[in-house]
Amino acid sequence: MAQDAAGTVGARVSPQVDSLIRAAQAGDQDAFEQLVRTYDQSVLRLAMNLLRSPEDARDVYQEAFLRVYRNLHAFRFDCSFHTWLYRIVTNICLDQLRKRQVRKEESPTIETREGPIDRMDTFQEESAHADPERSLWNRQLKQRIETALQDLTPRERMVFELRHYQGLRLRNIGEMLGTTEEAAKNCLFRATQKMRAVLGDFT
Amino acid sequence: MTCDSILKLIPLYYYGELTPDEEERVEEHTHGCPTCTRELAQQRALAAALDKRQIAPAPMLLEDCRSDLIAAIQGGAPRIAPAAKGAWRLFLDAMAASFSGPSLSGLARLRQPIGALALLAIGFFGARLINTAAPSSTDDVYSTVRSVQPDNAGGVAISLDETRRKVVKGHMNDGNIQRLLLAAAHEDNPAVRVESVDLLRSQSGSSEVRDTLLNVLSQDTNPGVRLKALEGLKPLAADSEVRKTLRRVLLADDNAAVRVLVIDLLVANRDDNMVGMMQGLVQQENNDSVRRKLEKALRDMNASPGRF
Numbered sequence: 001m002a003q004d005a006a007g008t009v010g011a012r013v014s015p016q017v018d019s020l021i022r023a024a025q026a027g028d029q030d031a032f033e034q035l036v037r038t039y040d041q042s043v044l045r046l047a048m049n050l051l052r053s054p055e056d057a058r059d060v061y062q063e064a065f066l067r068v069y070r071n072l073h074a075f076r077f078d079c080s081f082h083t084w085l086y087r088i089v090t091n092i093c094l095d096q097l098r099k100r101q102v103r104k105e106e107s108p109t110i111e112t113r114e115g116p117i118d119r120m121d122t123f124q125e126e127s128a129h130a131d132p133e134r135s136l137w138n139r140q141l142k143q144r145i146e147t148a149l150q151d152l153t154p155r156e157r158m159v160f161e162l163r164h165y166q167g168l169r170l171r172n173i174g175e176m177l178g179t180t181e182e183a184a185k186n187c188l189f190r191a192t193q194k195m196r197a198v199l200g201d202f203t
Numbered sequence: 204m205t206c207d208s209i210l211k212l213i214p215l216y217y218y219g220e221l222t223p224d225e226e227e228r229v230e231e232h233t234h235g236c237p238t239c240t241r242e243l244a245q246q247r248a249l250a251a252a253l254d255k256r257q258i259a260p261a262p263m264l265l266e267d268c269r270s271d272l273i274a275a276i277q278g279g280a281p282r283i284a285p286a287a288k289g290a291w292r293l294f295l296d297a298m299a300a301s302f303s304g305p306s307l308s309g310l311a312r313l314r315q316p317i318g319a320l321a322l323l324a325i326g327f328f329g330a331r332l333i334n335t336a337a338p339s340s341t342d343d344v345y346s347t348v349r350s351v352q353p354d355n356a357g358g359v360a361i362s363l364d365e366t367r368r369k370v371v372k373g374h375m376n377d378g379n380i381q382r383l384l385l386a387a388a389h390e391d392n393p394a395v396r397v398e399s400v401d402l403l404r405s406q407s408g409s410s411e412v413r414d415t416l417l418n419v420l421s422q423d424t425n426p427g428v429r430l431k432a433l434e435g436l437k438p439l440a441a442d443s444e445v446r447k448t449l450r451r452v453l454l455a456d457d458n459a460a461v462r463v464l465v466i467d468l469l470v471a472n473r474d475d476n477m478v479g480m481m482q483g484l485v486q487q488e489n490n491d492s493v494r495r496k497l498e499k500a501l502r503d504m505n506a507s508p509g510r511f
Contacts, residue, residue, distance in 0.1 A: 029276075036272065041260075044268060048260045057260060061268040062275065069276055145256055163218055164250065165257055170220050185215060192214040195249060 017081055025073055032072070036065055039082065042166065043089050050093050050161050060096065064089045079175065086176040090158055097154035141199075148198035152191050159187040206232075209239050217246045348383075348390040351398040359402055361387060381406060385415050393425040400428055404435035413439060417448045426458040433464045440468040450480060459490040466493070470500045478506045 017038060023031030040061065047060035067088050075084055149157065158177065162168045168176075174184040209232045215221050216229045233239045352360040361371050361383050373380040387399035400419055406412045412435075419432040439445045446469065453465045469477055481497050488494040501507065 044260045
């Protein structure tokens with residue numbers, strides 16, 4: 001459960017971020033860039049983990065921060081900047097996930113002679129396993145996890161990603177997705193149930 | 204507490220999302236219940252397996268994203284000046300460069316990035332307008348125009364979308380409504396662009412509207428929108444700036460219907476500069492109806508089609 005600087009900031013607007021926003025709103029380009037740098041790692045990580053494609057993550061990054069740039073003047077400090085930013089980011093990511101569900105073409109796994117593998121494995125260093133049996137088991141587990149994640153609705157996927165990987169609180173997640181804490185709880189519950197069902201005793 | 208009710212709480216327990224009371228109940232129960240203890244262990248194992256799946260974006264990717272963003276902002280989104288002019292000037296420069304030779308594909312290549320620049324800039328400009336807009340609007344967040352709806356009483360309803368949607372209502376002669384329409388003429392959705400450009404036609408007397416129509420005609424990727432802009436420019440066919448653009452569009456537009464309509468507009472106000480250009484074009488034109496149109500226009504002007 002990762003909790004990074006930006007995630008922690010999410011609970012309140014720190015004075016530094018506050019003044020960066022005000023400067024950026026007044027047209028200070030450097031302040032805007034600094035503001036972006038405060039949050040963009042977690043945004044890119046979210047997009048990358050949800051979409052499993054560097055190209056798509058790059059598109060999300062660009063679109064999200066351009067929207068921030070265009071609409072920053074409308075930010076009124078009535079929620080944390082992190083929440084406001086994540087409303088934009090999660091909207092864009094959900095759109096992408098929904099499009100994929102309709103198209104069903106952009107699978108996060110690619111077919112190989114040894115069976116389907118996660119697209120991202122081609123970008124990651126495979127840790128060297130001396131034990132081939134363990135390596136096979138790991139590959140099968142990964143495959144099951146991919147199937148399990150694909151079974152989630154975009155919203156369940158998003159809530160799970162934000163809670164498990166980004167370490168955000170469900171109340172905050174509800175706020176970002178325009179829903180209640182209770183609905184976010186139900187979403188997380190359904191997501192874990194579905195994954196448990198697919199993974200069975202594998203884990 | 205029954206196992207059933209505890210099982211439902213286990214995922215939330217794991218994520219620390221229970222109230223202290225609920226948390227205590229789960230702990231008490233699992234202490235004496237092997238089934239629920241196993242369930243909790245499974246939840247932990249699931250989470251651990253999922254942890255391994257997490258990927259960190261490559262530092263290079265982050266750097267690329269940052270420089271893309273800065274380039275997009277510095278290149279395309281002036282924060283104060285209305286962008287239409289900037290993009291227009293950029294376009295004219297590019298046109299001048301691409302028409303020094305016989306290449307006709309210059310415009311098609313240019314249209315996309317310049318269109319994107321204009322979109323970005325107008326989006327920003329449009330967003331700023333909402334803040335000061337007097338017509339009935341309470342919400343000030345927006346990023347996309349979803350629809351433009353004229354009514355029979357000369358009014359118009361524009362619906363904008365971000366995380367929330369709202370409708371701004373007002374009359375066509377309201378300055379803010381006009382500016383929203385100008386911004387909507389550059390929206391992503393071609394249906395919105397067609398509707399906005401269609402509404403702007405009635406206001407083509409304003410120089411801002413004229414510039415937008417010229418912009419749309421030169422840059423919009425959708426021929427339907429370009430045709431609408433052309434219709435709007437009809438009453439201005441004698442204007443020298445408009446004629447200059449029409450000539451450029453005739454040379455560069457890849458859509459035959461657009462080229463035919465441009466010829467109509469150009470010949471409606473005869474000028475001798477056109478004859479040479481049209482004679483040249485007749486030689487290159489691949490589309491039969493456009494070529495016939497050019498030949499007829501030349502005959503009407505008592506000029507030879509030039510190829511005999």
